Amino acid sequence: MSRPRVFLVDDHELIRSGIRAEISSQVDLVGEADEVDAAIELILERLPDVVLLDVHMPDGGGLAVLCAVSGRAPDVRFLALSVSDAADDVIGVVRAGARGYVTKNILGPDLLDAIYRVYDGDVVFSPRLAGFVLDAFSAGTGGPTPTGVDPDFEQLTPRERQVLRLIARGYIYRDIAQQLDISTKTVESHVSSVLRKLQLSNRHQLTNWASERRLT
Amino acid sequence: MTSSPNSPLPILGVPQRPLRRSTSSPLIGGVCAGLATRLGVRELTVRVVASLTALFFGVGLLIYMLAWLLVPRWGEDRSVAQRLVGARRETHLILFALLPVLLVLLALGRFARRGGGVAVWPVLLAGVALVAIWFGSSREEKGHLHEVVNAAPILGSSSSHGWRALAWRFVPAVVLLVIGLETLRRIGGIWGGAVPAVLGAGALAAGGAILLAPWWLDSVRDLSRERRERVRVEERAKLAAHVHDSVLQTLTLIEKAAHNPAEVTRLARAQERELRQWLFSPEGTTRHDEAGESFAEQLRRIESDVESDYGVIVELVIVGDCPADSHVTALTGATREAAINAAKWAGVARVSIYGEVEPTAISVYVRDTGVGFDPERVADDRHGIAQSIVARMNAHGGDATIHSVVGEGTEVHLALSRAAAAS
Numbered sequence: 135m136s137r138p139r140v141f142l143v144d145d146h147e148l149i150r151s152g153i154r155a156e157i158s159s160q161v162d163l164v165g166e167a168d169e170v171d172a173a174i175e176l177i178l179e180r181l182p183d184v185v186l187l188d189v190h191m192p193d194g195g196g197l198a199v200l201c202a203v204s205g206r207a208p209d210v211r212f213l214a215l216s217v218s219d220a221a222d223d224v225i226g227v228v229r230a231g232a233r234g235y236v237t238k239n240i241l242g243p244d245l246l247d248a249i250y251r252v253y254d255g256d257v258v259f260s261p262r263l264a265g266f267v268l269d270a271f272s273a274g275t276g277g278p279t280p281t282g283v284d285p286d287f288e289q290l291t292p293r294e295r296q297v298l299r300l301i302a303r304g305y306i307y308r309d310i311a312q313q314l315d316i317s318t319k320t321v322e323s324h325v326s327s328v329l330r331k332l333q334l335s336n337r338h339q340l341t342n343w344a345s346e347r348r349l350t
Numbered sequence: 351m352t353s354s355p356n357s358p359l360p361i362l363g364v365p366q367r368p369l370r371r372s373t374s375s376p377l378i379g380g381v382c383a384g385l386a387t388r389l390g391v392r393e394l395t396v397r398v399v400a401s402l403t404a405l406f407f408g409v410g411l412l413i414y415m416l417a418w419l420l421v422p423r424w425g426e427d428r429s430v431a432q433r434l435v436g437a438r439r440e441t442h443l444i445l446f447a448l449l450p451v452l453l454v455l456l457a458l459g460r461f462a463r464r465g466g467g468v469a470v471w472p473v474l475l476a477g478v479a480l481v482a483i484w485f486g487s488s489r490e491e492k493g494h495l496h497e498v499v500n501a502a503p504i505l506g507s508s509s510s511h512g513w514r515a516l517a518w519r520f521v522p523a524v525v526l527l528v529i530g531l532e533t534l535r536r537i538g539g540i541w542g543g544a545v546p547a548v549l550g551a552g553a554l555a556a557g558g559a560i561l562l563a564p565w566w567l568d569s570v571r572d573l574s575r576e577r578r579e580r581v582r583v584e585e586r587a588k589l590a591a592h593v594h595d596s597v598l599q600t601l602t603l604i605e606k607a608a609h610n611p612a613e614v615t616r617l618a619r620a621q622e623r624e625l626r627q628w629l630f631s632p633e634g635t636t637r638h639d640e641a642g643e644s645f646a647e648q649l650r651r652i653e654s655d656v657e658s659d660y661g662v663i664v665e666l667v668i669v670g671d672c673p674a675d676s677h678v679t680a681l682t683g684a685t686r687e688a689a690i691n692a693a694k695w696a697g698v699a700r701v702s703i704y705g706e707v708e709p710t711a712i713s714v715y716v717r718d719t720g721v722g723f724d725p726e727r728v729a730d731d732r733h734g735i736a737q738s739i740v741a742r743m744n745a746h747g748g749d750a751t752i753h754s755v756v757g758e759g760t761e762v763h764l765a766l767s768r769a770a771a772a773s
Contacts, residue, residue, distance in 0.1 A: 176397045269669045
């Protein structure tokens with residue numbers, strides 16, 4: 135497998151050097167940026183395979199970079215990195231088109247794994263993110279969470295629910311495939327379909343849900 | 351048939367019977383709104399007509415008061431007047447209340463003869479009617495009147511501080527107003543001297559105000575800027591105190607423990623959790639006792655306790671939440687044991703806990719990817735802990751399944767049906 139070309143966006147030098155140390159032996163690091171404008175310019179110039187994107191930055195944060203780039207360079211994939219697991223952040227960047235969301239305390243090998251999976255076109259859901267999504271979609275089942283039921287709010291299939299639950303329980307895709315007796319590719323397609331539903335679903339309801347819960 | 355609490359609203363062109371005072375959109379007594387419904391016209395139209403006729407020697411005012419006294423409120427079967435006649439005790443009270451009113455009336459009568467003209471009489475009669483209405487109205491209507499009084503500009507703000515405060519403000523103000531009016535009258539009649547005097551005084555005040563306005567505005571602006579500044583300084587002091595108390599201390603500890611990675615991780619995680627709690631939790635919320643906590647709160651407490659006591663990272667995911675009764679507390683108790691078990695024996699740095707509350711069931715999974723064990727041949731100490739988890743769940747109508755493979759890890763599944771939890 136070819137090495138992915140990775141671009142790193144984070145406004146903290148300390149974090150950048152830490153991530154650099156963890157991944158530089160396994161990927162081609164093609165550039166770094168510490169602010170939104172420079173990041174947009176350099177990403178459009180170098181067209182990396184995967185952008186590791188900090189969610190919290192001055193001048194609009196990772197969301198601004200995502201929105202500016204995804205229209206002009208649709209092949210660039212984004213993996214969001216954040217110190218926080220706050221529901222607002224997660225929902226925001228995933229809806230804007232990030233292919234995955236991991237927290238910065240992720241261990242080195244797991245981060246590399248996530249980069250490679252995004253590079254392969256897969257979606258990376260952290261256990262916490264899987265929990266959020268289950269929570270958000272439990273609206274339609276009469277669960278105790280969000281307000282009202284939106285007919286536009288697409289529901290998850292039982293299989294997708296199962297997969298998300300296993301992710302939330304800490305299983306990796308290979309183990310999930312084994313548990314459910316399906317192929318890893320099928321697991322990945324379930325997760326991609328969940329991501330699509332998340333991106334299509336009613337924005338208002340999701341933000342409502344997120345701000346109500348104030349999950350941190 | 352029970353009457354609805356809200357009277358019907360006017361429908362244009364459709365007269366609705368019977369005539370009742372409105373409870374759905376009354377301004378004062380609900381007379382105009384009620385009349386609008388009865389006639390099928392806009393409320394505003396009736397109100398404008400009433401106000402105009404009130405100017406005409408107070409005719410509108412008197413009719414309004416009469417209607418207030420004689421027309422029952424929507425949903426009530428007797429009018430204010432009928433109530434008054436019915437309740438003898440109240441009638442006495444009114445006679446007592448009328449005495450001072452009559453005195454004032456006579457005193458002002460002199461005034462009326464000299465300058466005020468005929469308009470004074472309707473106002474006084476309306477005052478008498480108001481006293482009667484106050485005593486004759488139903489409990490609900492009294493509540494509404496309280497609201498009206500509270501919304502009025504002069505009475506409102508202070509009636510919330512009690513009637514005594516109102517009296518302290520009201521009596522001197524009225525005395526001063528009367529003195530002022532009397533003085534103006536003495537200057538030489540309303541049109542001869544009073545109006546020019548008032549105009550002159552007003553012009554003087556306005557001129558002075560314009561001259562002094564920049565200075566006054568500046569000082570007001572300074573004041574609010576100063577207040578903002580003070581708030582900001584206080585915020586900064588609070589933040590600095592917190593950073594000093596916890597973050598700096600932790601960093602010092604981390605420096606000292608640099609040779610011990612597990613300890614560093616533990617300190618960093620604990621500090622991270624505390625800071626997060628401080629930053630994101632709403633102002634003033636503190637941790638409750640275990641008894642008052644919800645399912646999710648109990649799990650979060652387990653996360654922080656196990657992390658700080660055993661130096662592992664607990665990956666906690668919660669979907670849904672519910673209040674904790676004794677069954678739920680037993681479930682979280684078993685969760686705690688399972689998590690501690692994994693932290694102590696699995697030999698890995700990460701333990702996953704997943705808790706989900708569904709309409710019919712609550713389930714918790716505690717998982718590690720550590721050494722695992724063979725359920726057939728377990729060491730005695732581990733056996734004991736596993737048994738205690740199972741026994742505890744069974745005692746509360748739940749289930750515990752322990753699944754473990756040597757070299758791959760262990761997963762404990764705890765399940766509790768909510769029907770059992772509710773019974």
